[in-house]
Amino acid sequence: RDFNERCAQCSDVNWGLTDGGRFYCRSCHNITERTREVVNTDFITNSRVQTISKGSRKQEKNDGGCEWYICEGFQLVLKKQAEALEALGVCPQMKDEVLCNFWRCYLQKSKQAYCKKPAGETVKALSVCESSTDVDSDPERPSLLHLLSLSESEGDLQTDCSFASSLSKVSESTSVYSGSVDGSLYLMKNQKEKLRMTMPMTLSFCYMALLWMREPITLSELLRFVVEGHIPYLNVFQHFPEKMKLCGLDLKIFCVESWPVYEDVFNKMHELAAFLDLPRFPDVTDSCFLHPDMLCMKYLMEANLPDELHNWTCRVVKKIGIGEVDFLTVMPGNKSTRKVKYDVLAAAVIVVVLKLLFLLDDRYEWLLSEFAEERNRNNTEGGPYFEFKKWYEVVKHALDVEQKKLDEERAKYLWRCEKPLFYSVKNKSKVLKRRQMVVNLQNQFGKLSGSVRRAEKPNPSSFQLSWSEENTDGSCFHGHSLKGILKEKCGLLTAMNPDYWLCTVKLCNEKLCGHLAHYKEVEFPQSYHFVLGLFSFLLRIQPSYIHDEVCMIEHKLFNKKLCKKLKYNTVLRK
Numbered sequence: 001r002d003f004n005e006r007c008a009q010c011s012d013v014n015w016g017l018t019d020g021g022r023f024y025c026r027s028c029h030n031i032t033e034r035t036r037e038v039v040n041t042d043f044i045t046n047s048r049v050q051t052i053s054k055g056s057r058k059q060e061k062n063d064g065g066c067e068w069y070i071c072e073g074f075q076l077v078l079k080k081q082a083e084a085l086e087a088l089g090v091c092p093q094m095k096d097e098v099l100c101n102f103w104r105c106y107l108q109k110s111k112q113a114y115c116k117k118p119a120g121e122t123v124k125a126l127s128v129c130e131s132s133t134d135v136d137s138d139p140e141r142p143s144l145l146h147l148l149s150l151s152e153s154e155g156d157l158q159t160d161c162s163f164a165s166s167l168s169k170v171s172e173s174t175s176v177y178s179g180s181v182d183g184s185l186y187l188m189k190n191q192k193e194k195l196r197m198t199m200p201m202t203l204s205f206c207y208m209a210l211l212w213m214r215e216p217i218t219l220s221e222l223l224r225f226v227v228e229g230h231i232p233y234l235n236v237f238q239h240f241p242e243k244m245k246l247c248g249l250d251l252k253i254f255c256v257e258s259w260p261v262y263e264d265v266f267n268k269m270h271e272l273a274a275f276l277d278l279p280r281f282p283d284v285t286d287s288c289f290l291h292p293d294m295l296c297m298k299y300l301m302e303a304n305l306p307d308e309l310h311n312w313t314c315r316v317v318k319k320i321g322i323g324e325v326d327f328l329t330v331m332p333g334n335k336s337t338r339k340v341k342y343d344v345l346a347a348a349v350i351v352v353v354l355k356l357l358f359l360l361d362d363r364y365e366w367l368l369s370e371f372a373e374e375r376n377r378n379n380t381e382g383g384p385y386f387e388f389k390k391w392y393e394v395v396k397h398a399l400d401v402e403q404k405k406l407d408e409e410r411a412k413y414l415w416r417c418e419k420p421l422f423y424s425v426k427n428k429s430k431v432l433k434r435r436q437m438v439v440n441l442q443n444q445f446g447k448l449s450g451s452v453r454r455a456e457k458p459n460p461s462s463f464q465l466s467w468s469e470e471n472t473d474g475s476c477f478h479g480h481s482l483k484g485i486l487k488e489k490c491g492l493l494t495a496m497n498p499d500y501w502l503c504t505v506k507l508c509n510e511k512l513c514g515h516l517a518h519y520k521e522v523e524f525p526q527s528y529h530f531v532l533g534l535f536s537f538l539l540r541i542q543p544s545y546i547h548d549e550v551c552m553i554e555h556k557l558f559n560k561k562l563c564k565k566l567k568y569n570t571v572l573r574k
Contacts (some may be wrong), residue, residue, distance in 0.1 A: 273332035295346030348549030
């Protein structure tokens with residue numbers, strides 16, 4: 001009411017207030033630079049000072065922020081991720097005991113804390129003030145950082161003020177701008193350093209702690225929870241305290257603009273375990289969720305396959321020895337043992353069993369399906385026989401719906417965070433002003449169009465596809481029988497068809513090309529490709545990784561026959 005100036009565009013006097021306190025014209029929606037003046041009555045000039053609070057150990061910067069280090073930021077990220085996992089039902093010991101000890105060990109091994117002298121450029125920074133200040137006077141405490149537990153409220157690292165002041169002089173002398181003390185030095189480190197902390201490595205830390213605790217969460221589930229927003233990862237720096245100013249080069253470290261990759265997180269976890277000199281992990285026994293027998297049961301239910309297939313998966317696991325404790329347990333630094341991807345291994349076992357029973361050559365499985373369909377039509381007694389064709393149609397329809405939904409969610413995802421980001425002090429005012437204008441326009445257009453707010457994210461679930469036996473439409477195949485494709489031989493049920501085709505006769509060197517076998521869709525039957533695509537969607541990984549495990553299992557399963565075939569071919573060549 002007190003603002004009576006005319007609008008510069010329409011010359012009307014009809015002002016309103018935006019959410020940010022700026023005046024805008026209700027007639028033409030023009031926003032001015034003027035803001036409403038608010039009188040603050042909280043401060044009384046005649047009040048008397050009673051106490052003097054103790055100042056922070058960290059020096060306050062000119063912009064109101066405090067001096068902080070990159071490792072402090074990563075500790076906050078780990079703390080938020082551990083809290084999210086605890087909310088999902090993970091044991092609290094994972095955060096307070098396991099993950100915290102892993103992080104402390106990493107800081108000591110990388111010489112960022114709990115050591116007499118920090119390594120790399122930090123030593124050079126200390127040499128600037130070496131004559132005036134002795135940082136390493138007390139060798140029993142960390143010379144750079146005092147680490148608090150991850151369960152602390154602020155979750156930050158208390159920094160030695162003398163070191164902070166000396167290092168800030170070095171960072172201020174460089175031409176690169178960052179909000180943290182060591183942001184520029186962190187990126188200037190030698191690129192050959194493999195275990196420099198990154199955002200994907202935070203997930204490697206979490207997965208390593210989950211494996212140590214033998215929690216019922218696979219790596220594929222962990223990454224899916226990240227994508228669904230249940231575990232902080234993208235734009236996690238928005239949860240940083242207000243005094244931790246994040247700008248400039250810090251954004252290149254903490255700002256993530258891509259989804260985490262399964263293979264990268266998996267390999268980095270094993271590198272971390274070896275780097276930290278961790279002992280042998282707790283044994284993965286047959287009662288553990290990560291055992292192939294357990295995971296096969298889960299994936300059979302999610303893939304809507306008959307329950308009787310679980311007996312066959314257990315037989316395959318036992319025959320080739322991939323259920324043994326020594327094979328499944330992580331042994332850091334042991335190059336002779338193969339790194340097990342528990343979820344991929346279980347999916348590959350199911351694929352091999354489907355090939356054993358249905359062949360998946362685009363011909364035999366359809367013949368079996370016609371036989372089962374005719375039997376189900378003529379005989380209503382007992383349980384129905386499993387029809388591969390009907391299962392294919394039901395699962396493909398559900399898979400297409402879920403895949404379309406996933407693609408739409410990814411296309412609509414807003415990569416830009418709500419908190420404005422800026423790479424330099426000069427651009428800060430422009431970025432904040434532009435961000436405020438965008439928010440105001442979004443609010444105005446949202447009110448005019450009556451757009452509905454985005455629905456809240458659904459509760460996390462271990463199953464992406466659910467099938468109920470109570471449905472009367474016959475879309476659930478869990479209770480269907482395999483009698484039509486089995487015959488009894490020597491007291492054991494075997495497949496009626498003795499034939500089997502191998503994905504590859506000879507495996508590649510995994511260390512050289514990264515894969516045990518090469519996968520091209522055009523070179524394999526469509527039924528096989530569909531089954532790989534189904535488990536590829538469930539695990540959110542490329543089909544080629546499942547194909548690798550299938551080839552490995554086949555060579556273990558038919559090792560004797562392959563050796564005879566190779567010897568026979570060698571004799572013929574001679």
